[in-house]
Amino acid sequence: MELSLATRTVDEHTVLEVGGEVDVYTAPRLRERLVELVDSGVRSVVVDLGGVEFLDSTGLGVLVGAMKRLRVANGRFSLVCSKESLLKIFRITALDQVFPIYPTIEAATRDSDGSATS
Amino acid sequence: MATVRLSFxxxxxxxxxxxLVGVAVARRAGVAEELLDEVRLAIGEACTRAVALHNQYNLPDLVTVEMSDSDSYSVRVIDHAPIEASVGLAKLPPDELADxxxxxxxxxxxxxxxxxxxFVDDLQVRPVEDGPGTEVRMVWPVRRR
Incomplete structure (x- = not known):
């Protein structure tokens, strides 16, 4: 399934809903969208991976890049993910220790200090 | 001998x-359904690595994927980049990931x-036998036979 990207606003957060496959072919589009958001002044990005069917190292690299970009801008970056297959990828790569990961958008937007509790 | 060979x-x-091809052959070979997500991810990672190396060295050569289901399901992903490019495959510690x-x-x-x-219990990365390049070999058990 092709990559799909959609944004919406929840309070002061911008939620980027990602769907389909995030891989070496589609990840550049995700990177472009995240860069656009940060460059436009967004300072709290929540990436919802609920619709993602496949995620590889290239996609993970894009997410880390966005987090770094926001950190430089004193912004906040978090992920929403409850799929075990994706959570296993974060655990194996140790990126679960790098990203705040929440089970729901509500939890991500409620926890304004950026420390995941999931 | 390869059951299916794909070059791209x-x-x-x-x-x-x-x-897609790797998972289809794995399913037909009898790899357990619960392993297919891992097969998909591992083949994708090995191919992504090969494509990145060819692009890094401006190599137009085809990347080859060979799938065999003789006793187990084995997949070989073969690139033609200089061997030294393969050195440096190392897992990064968590504190360096966001550095x-x-x-x-x-x-x-x-x-x-x-x-x-x-994701791959049986993984080997070794030089190809003829010319420059590296072979990533991954093996998964099959249920039938």
Missing amino acids: SPAPVHVRTAR ESLTDEALTTGVGFALLAG
Whole structure:
């Protein structure tokens, strides 16, 4: 399934809903969208991976890049993910220790200090 | 002898095709259904790595994926980049993953290797027998036979 990207606003957060496959072919589009958001002044990005069917190292690299970009801008970056297959990828790569990961958008937007509790 | 052999030009768009074919052959070979997500991810990572190396060295050569289901399901992903490019496959510690000095390429390479090592119990990375290049060999058990 092709990559799909959609944004919406929840309070002061911008939620980027990602769907389909995030891989070496589609990840550049995700990177472009995240860069656009940060460059436009967004300072709290929540990436919802609920619709993602496949995620590889290239996609993970894009997410880390966005987090770094926001950190430089004193912004906040978090992920929403409850799929075990994706959570296993974060655990194996140790990126679960790098990203705040929440089970729901509500939890991500409620926890304004950026420390995941999931 | 390979059951299915696939060669593709080193373009990112073809990696998905390799994943789809690899999983289809795995399913037919009798790899357990619960392992197929890992097969998909591992083949994708190995092919992504090969495509990145060919692009890094401006090599137009085809990347080859060979799938065999003789006793187990084995997949070989073969690139033709200089051998020294394969050195440096190392899992990154968590505190380095978000380090500002780490380049995107180094991060993706490190994470990709972590995924390969994490998802494939039987994994070998070795030089190809003829000419420059590296072979990533991955093996999964099959249920039938």
